[in-house]
Amino acid sequence: MNLDTRPIASFDITNRCPQYCGHCYYRRDTPIAAELSDGDFLESVSQLQQHYGIGSAFWVGGEPCLRPALLRAAMALFSRNAIATSAMVPIPDDLDSGLLISIDGFTEQHDALRGSGAFARAIGNIRQLPRQSFALSTTLTRANATVIDDLPALVDFTGAIGVLVGFHVASSASHLTLSGQERADLIKQLLALKVQHPDVLLNTSGALTRFYPTGSGQRSKEDLQCVYHDRAIAFDAALRPKAPCTFGTEANCASCGCPVIMEHRERDEGNPSADGLLRALFPKRRQVTTLN
Numbered sequence: 001m002n003l004d005t006r007p008i009a010s011f012d013i014t015n016r017c018p019q020y021c022g023h024c025y026y027r028r029d030t031p032i033a034a035e036l037s038d039g040d041f042l043e044s045v046s047q048l049q050q051h052y053g054i055g056s057a058f059w060v061g062g063e064p065c066l067r068p069a070l071l072r073a074a075m076a077l078f079s080r081n082a083i084a085t086s087a088m089v090p091i092p093d094d095l096d097s098g099l100l101i102s103i104d105g106f107t108e109q110h111d112a113l114r115g116s117g118a119f120a121r122a123i124g125n126i127r128q129l130p131r132q133s134f135a136l137s138t139t140l141t142r143a144n145a146t147v148i149d150d151l152p153a154l155v156d157f158t159g160a161i162g163v164l165v166g167f168h169v170a171s172s173a174s175h176l177t178l179s180g181q182e183r184a185d186l187i188k189q190l191l192a193l194k195v196q197h198p199d200v201l202l203n204t205s206g207a208l209t210r211f212y213p214t215g216s217g218q219r220s221k222e223d224l225q226c227v228y229h230d231r232a233i234a235f236d237a238a239l240r241p242k243a244p245c246t247f248g249t250e251a252n253c254a255s256c257g258c259p260v261i262m263e264h265r266e267r268d269e270g271n272p273s274a275d276g277l278l279r280a281l282f283p284k285r286r287q288v289t290t291l292n
């Protein structure tokens, strides 16, 4: 038995990104890893896939769609994939993968976090995709907390299948991080939205309640039974392991806001809706290949 088995992995496929988001966890980590060439990345990722027995891969960055050819080739090595993109560059429509597009509100709120003109540019690229072929991913921060009221209209306007909502993952020093009370109030709003618009919010109610602050003091990924404790591993753009997870060295487990992690925990507790959601977000590929 391989004690290193990690069936889930996230990969920073590039360290480049056209945006400078105020809530970016990636740019907080310094120094950012140097990128590998396409050939070296592909060969190493294939070795990692075999060594860790990785079946499910999450492609992040930076902006993964800046390396579309490599993305296509690398994803073909895994049976399930999902991509997180800002939609600031064209998104290929033939990736056979789940697609999470980061949209943090309509123009005013999105651009406040992601830069002037970002919403219009993202919508221009989203319009090239078939409707219902992607999900929105919205990160709540102190700057866009009122976006919850707009989520039904945002999903309708973009043509997404729904929206997956998370909270900014950062050290408590970040000016964008919500206080425990603010976060608790927003979770109540999200639970109400889930009742009123069950097709808009993709998060399960059970996973939403897991966002409630865990109280004062340090809590580790082990305490929280996060998949990054024993089943998942994250790699930077040089394919070196990242600790504690894809959110980098400043990730604060006590205030983890990652919706995918919460759905994994919910699935572990036997919630079939969380299982269905994760299968939909990370769809099974039609064909998986290996490098010769």
Ligand code: SF4
Binding pocket: 017, 018, 019, 020, 021, 023, 024, 025, 026, 027, 061, 062, 063, 086
């Ligand atoms: S799009 Fe993502 S990687 Fe790029 S700056 Fe924004 S949060 Fe960071």
Ligand code: SF4
Binding pocket: 169, 220, 221, 224, 226, 227, 228, 244, 245, 246, 247, 251, 252, 253, 254, 256, 257, 258, 261
């Ligand atoms: S920040 Fe969240 S996803 Fe990262 S290791 Fe901690 S609990 Fe897991």
